[in-house]
């Protein structure tokens with residue numbers, strides 16, 4: 146049994162991961178500040194299944210408050226691996242509030258790394274994003290593509306800065322690091338700001354779906370439990386290896402065009418979509434498309450879930466959650 150500190154534990158991916166790590170026999174120390182980006186009640190609900198577990202503890206902490214705040218608020222219990230998912234997520238809002246994103250995602254990460262150094266914890270799984278590839282033309286995206294001038298949103302810049310910080314701590318202090326670039330994660334508990342969640346709500350309300358651009362933009366949608374499986378494998382890898390510094394894509398290797406996605410969501414809720422074309426939004430990339438061979442080779446990562454099955458799981462969860470059954 147290992148002890149895992151999980152930041153962003155109350156969020157969409159974090160809460161699924163907490164359940165998986167507990168299932169794998171680990172102890173989970175969860176940390177989250179209930180960032181108001183979306184409703185706290187949803188995040189508390191995300192945590193419900195873990196809260197009664199004997200190997201789970203939770204601490205409401207804001208990473209922006211500094212290393213000393215972490216020292217004061219976190220127990221002195223041993224931690225084997227830190228999984229750092231806490232971040233302000235979302236491209237659009239980062240264009241409107243760049244400083245808030247950098248403060249949260251870069252400074253917050255710096256405080257966490259310093260806390261780890263002070264506690265002599267040298268194993269880190271860092272959640273990065275496909276957005277760091279920007280509009281890189283070479284597809285599928287490989288991890289070794291040069292990215293110094295690729296970012297087209299402050300969110301992407303904050304994630305690439307995070308990767309650079311973890312590289313710095315690997316160099317200075319020998320931290321073992323896996324940076325994982327997630328690709329449009331969807332499924333039960335998905336953030337309400339994300340496309341699939343919004344589309345289901347709009348279709349059911351009889352409203353038109355806003356299509357930004359001509360509908361040909363594409364995303365490598367990855368089902369949340371596939372992403373979580375990749376993270377859990379990453380944790381095991383960190384627990385059993387030393388001298389690690391790797392950057393991996395955790396995607397699905399199957400980009401889906403926006404118009405295809407809208408049609409698939411329509412089929413999942415039995416509503417014929419009505420479309421409303423709008424200009425592209427600033428900061429949005431054209432295509433994301435992961436080459437996952439490195440994650441496959443290193444971790445045995447192999448996403449399993451088809452878009453149709455993943456959308457059905459999402460819709461079932463939304464229905465149950467709206468009826469307060471969860």
Ligand SMILES: NC(=O)c1ccc[n+]([C@@H]2O[C@H](COP(=O)([O-])OP(=O)(O)OC[C@H]3O[C@@H](n4cnc5c(N)ncnc54)[C@H](O)[C@@H]3O)[C@@H](O)[C@H]2O)c1
Nearest residue numbers: 153156157158178179180207208230231232274327329330
């Ligand atoms: N969902 C995706 O498609 C996707 C894609 C690429 C990368 N990511 C990354 O994966 C991670 C998890 O994303 P998610 O979709 O679950 O988002 P989420 O917003 O549901 O979860 C993030 C959690 O971090 C917490 N948090 C934010 N700032 C914090 C702070 N300063 N201190 C403590 N906690 C803080 C939030 O309250 C939230 O619960 C993020 O780092 C995100 O950037 C997500």
